[in-house]
Amino acid sequence: MTNTIDRSFKYAMMDTTKIYIGGRMTYQEMIEWEEVPFKIKAIVNGQFVPDAGGTEFTFEEHFRKLSRQSFAYQVFKTLKTKVKVDFPVVKKKGGEEDIIYQSKVMKLDEYLDFIQKEAENAAEDGTLTKAVTEEISFSKLAVMVFSA
Numbered sequence: 001m002t003n004t005i006d007r008s009f010k011y012a013m014m015d016t017t018k019i020y021i022g023g024r025m026t027y028q029e030m031i032e033w034e035e036v037p038f039k040i041k042a043i044v045n046g047q048f049v050p051d052a053g054g055t056e057f058t059f060e061e062h063f064r065k066l067s068r069q070s071f072a073y074q075v076f077k078t079l080k081t082k083v084k085v086d087f088p089v090v091k092k093k094g095g096e097e098d099i100i101y102q103s104k105v106m107k108l109d110e111y112l113d114f115i116q117k118e119a120e121n122a123a124e125d126g127t128l129t130k131a132v133t134e135e136i137s138f139s140k141l142a143v144m145v146f147s148a
Helices: 027-032 038-052 059-065 071-078 108-124 140-145
Strands: 012-014 018-022 082-093 096-107 132-139
Touching (some): 018 140, 038 059, 038 140, 059 108, 059 132, 071 108, 082 108, 096 108, 096 132
Antiparallel strands (some): 012 018, 018 132, 082 096, 082 132
């Protein structure tokens, strides 16, 4: 039997203007993985891990408990953080309901509002399918000039 590692939404890549991190990577995986740029590792280790409370958290888990008054929030804003989310939408066709997923890239504040509403809706009706945080992106320029 082969030991397989789930690499869904676990990646790090860059283009000319952004750094992209898969939404299911834990902070520990980011710190250990060589494809993650060193500056991101330093920011994660120095700013996000202490605020989240440990290295086992993903960005999504951290965002769910992130205080808008925290220094970590200010760091996310400074890095021009955006989040790509796949969220369920109910489509009605001829009396039947289908759930399809749509993707949207959100700025940090929009995303934080979205997950707060998602939690409120889930509390009212447990049948809501949860959104999937697919990817987090940072401005490459903002990362380059960041210092704390």
